[in-house]
Amino acid sequence: MNKQLLRAAALPLFALIAPDAAPAQNADRTERLRDAALEDDEVAYDIVEGLTTEIGPRLAGTAQEARAREWGVRKLKSLGFSNVHIETYQMPVWVRGEERAEIVAPFPQRLAVTALGNSGATPAAGLDAEVVGFDSLADLEAAPAAAVRGKIVFVSHGMTATQDGSQYGYYGAARRTGPSVASRKGAAAIVIRSIGTDHHRNPHTGVQIWSEGVSPIPAGALSVPDAEQLQRILKRGKKVTMRLTLTPRNIGMQEGGNVVAEVPGTDAKAGIVLIGGHLDSWDLGTGAIDNAAGVAITAAAAKRIMDAGRPRRTIRVVWFGAEEVGGNGDQAYRAAHGKEKIVFVSESDFGADRVWRMDPGFAPVNAALADRVAAALAPLGIARSTQAASGGADLGEWVQTGVAAIDLQQDGTRYFDYHHTPDDTLDKVDPEQLRQNVAAWTAMLSVVANAPEEIVPTKPAVPAP
Ligand SMILES: [Zn+2]
Structure with missing residues (x-):
């Protein structure tokens, strides 16, 4: 027995x-x-x-x-x-600081942004860089470093609502690992479309942990309407410059x-x-x-x-x-x-x-x-x-x-x-x-x-x- x-x-x-x-x-x-x-x-x-x-x-x-x-x-x-x-x-x-994002050119305007957990900081006056957009985390992963270096990466894929919330696992990867992928390719910063299913101008924060050996860069989330706005601006085909100000800090x-x-x-x-x-x-x-x-x-x-x-x-x-x-x-x-x-x-x-x-x-x-x-x-x-x-x-x-x-x-x-x-x-x-x-x-x-x-x-x- x-x-x-x-x-x-x-x-x-x-x-x-x-x-x-x-x-x-x-x-x-x-x-x-x-x-x-x-x-x-x-x-x-x-x-x-x-x-x-x-x-x-x-x-x-x-x-x-x-x-x-x-x-x-x-x-x-x-x-x-x-x-x-x-x-x-x-x-x-890690604690949050100032948070501000604005399109400097071609259509100057503010966007609603919040820092992701463990985000690095920009200078107090902000960081100006060209935006490079990706429709998905996979597209960012596939991109050559030369396309990303020195730029603000934007990942725009969006989740939809389900009863079991299962899309969070898949789409949430843009938040959890997107910043490390961007940093490894030499990006100046990253903003993602919020991992959320609403259309309010509330960005969704959340934790991301830097991969082994990766240097922290500023990492934020745009609200869903602001992410869609940025997508439309990028689609106009002109060079898009963003000023991003995120000043979080680690307090030990x-x-x-x-x-x-x-x-x-x-x-x-x-x-x-x-x-x-x-x-x-x-x-x-x-x-x-x-x-x-x-x-x-x-x-x-x-x-x-x-x-x-x-x-x-x-x-x-x-x-x-x-x-x-x-x-x-x-x-x-x-x-x-x-x-x-x-x-x-x-x-x-x-x-x-x-x-x-x-x-x-x-x-x-x-x-x-x-x-x-x-x-x-x-x-x-x-x-x-x-x-x-x-x-x-x-x-x-x-x-x-x-x-x-x-x-x-x-x-x-x-x-x-x-x-x-x-x-x-x-x-x-x-x-x-x-x-x-x-x-x-x-x-x-x-x-x-x-x-x-x-x-x-x-x-x-x-x-x-
Ligand atoms: Zn919880």
Whole structure:
């Protein structure tokens, strides 16, 4: 008999000695908790409203993020969580400066621009250079260095909205790697069409990390209408000169931190359910959909489980302090806690609109557990997908190393209208859809945290760093 069969054979025994944890009774409780959340949850909205109003923007590693951590501790304690604390780490911090772009010739006018994370700086008075346009990142990659050297590169390919947000991965490459490609070819600077799906004059910021050995150059994003304007100007066939002024700076190593809270379980041997999202935001908006919503949804659902009596497994909620700028929060967390018995992870970081799909990530021996979660979610209009859970930006590493997971996928149709812009504000959060999220998370946690069977890894354990 192999180990998995042994585990399976042990299940009915466990159910006998712990009758109140039996799946049928759990299903009734799950249904009650789910429907109550859908009806009356106010905790999640209260967190989003409070964080965006009392803190506002909270760029990782800044005083704003430190204030957000303190706010989070007070809030989670007041909600009744146990073991509420902050775990700090050091991280490099980049801050925005002046931002201005204008066409000098042939048709002088200003364009709406914002710097991308880790952008280099222009001189204070700006940098004047000819613009060379590319329809895609692939075109830039294929271009000879001579066509780019000394110029301001402009990459104009644009994403469209999809429910699953999948275009972000493909089109987002212009932001993530475009600046390094341009710098390597000797460009003076780069501006991209914002990675966004709106037509407002709000440029979308976002992180980009310089490739090994590449010198930073000024790197910005134009709003979508401004990018389309620049395309039309370039199409006139005249030499186009831009003056770009971006004066961000690196302020060195600073303190960041993760906020942790727990719902203690009754069975320490059953392992820990680790959930959460990132507390930090970009600096342009107040980070309502990215990601006050995610920290709010996960905490509100955990509180509902807590208020219904102790779950079997401890639920640990982590509000990661530095996701946007490169994942320093989750790296610090994994380094400190990688050896603990974390048996399940799930993250919320895609806005506040309704959950429409569940991506399960369980070992085959836990198929019945995945079935029970799917059944609990179905009445909320949530479909079960055949895609495996990824765990998201802050918890994906755990999934990579074989920890079981579920992704509750939110409707991303309008997410990239606001993502990383000044328009990411409270009014974009629909309280009714937010409650549906809390209901889905409550149902999932009720099933998973109380599951009587062992939750096993999806692959052999890989030692944590
Ligand atoms: Zn996010």
